[in-house]
Amino acid sequence: MNARLCLTKLLMVYCFVFIMGIATFVRADVVIIVHPTAEQLLTDIQIARIFLGKDKFLPNGEQITPVSMKKTTSAYKEFSQDVMKKKPKQFSAHWSRIAFTGKAAPLQEATTSEELKRMVAENPNMIGFIPKEDVDDSVKAIDISQSF
Numbered sequence: 795m796n797a798r799l800c801l802t803k804l805l806m807v808y809c810f811v812f813i814m815g816i817a818t819f820v821r822a823d824v825v826i827i828v829h830p831t832a833e834q835l836l837t838d839i840q841i842a843r844i845f846l847g848k849d850k851f852l853p854n855g856e857q858i859t860p861v862s863m864k865k866t867t868s869a870y871k872e873f874s875q876d877v878m879k880k881k882p883k884q885f886s887a888h889w890s891r892i893a894f895t896g897k898a899a900p901l902q903e904a905t906t907s908e909e910l911k912r913m914v915a916e917n918p919n920m921i922g923f924i925p926k927e928d929v930d931d932s933v934k935a936i937d938i939s940q941s942f
Contacts, residue, residue, distance in 0.1 A: 824873045825926050827933040829918035847898035861902045861922035873923045
């Protein structure tokens with residue numbers, strides 16, 4: 795019984811640390827962007843699961859496709875480190891692994907913020923990230939601490 799109690803406490807601590815890590819999304823200089831008409835509410839954890847390729851559908855059943863900045867951009871580096879809490883190579887390796895095993899299609903990439911904004915603006919089922927300063931009316935920027 796003591797072992798079960800210790801395991802439960804350890805699991806609770808792990809969940810707390812994980813949730814606190816996700817809460818630091820707000821500090822990043824990158825923002826999550828969605829189609830301007832997006833109204834679906836998502837939690838921070840759901841957004842993280844989308845960008846890890848674990849969730850392919852929104853709670854309402856609509857398909858969602860994450861789009862990334864190119865691996866060589868500072869936005870990609872910042873997003874993977876500050877938002878996903880992974881080194882850029884780890885985040886990239888994660889996507890390579892799940893694409894190779896067929897669990898998800900390869901992560902779509904955009905070379906510039908303008909290209910990524912265009913992709914998201916043209917497809918209501920896409921979600922991406924760009925530097926805060928590149929946000930305009932063509933997309934809806936969401937603060938990770940809030941729902942959209």
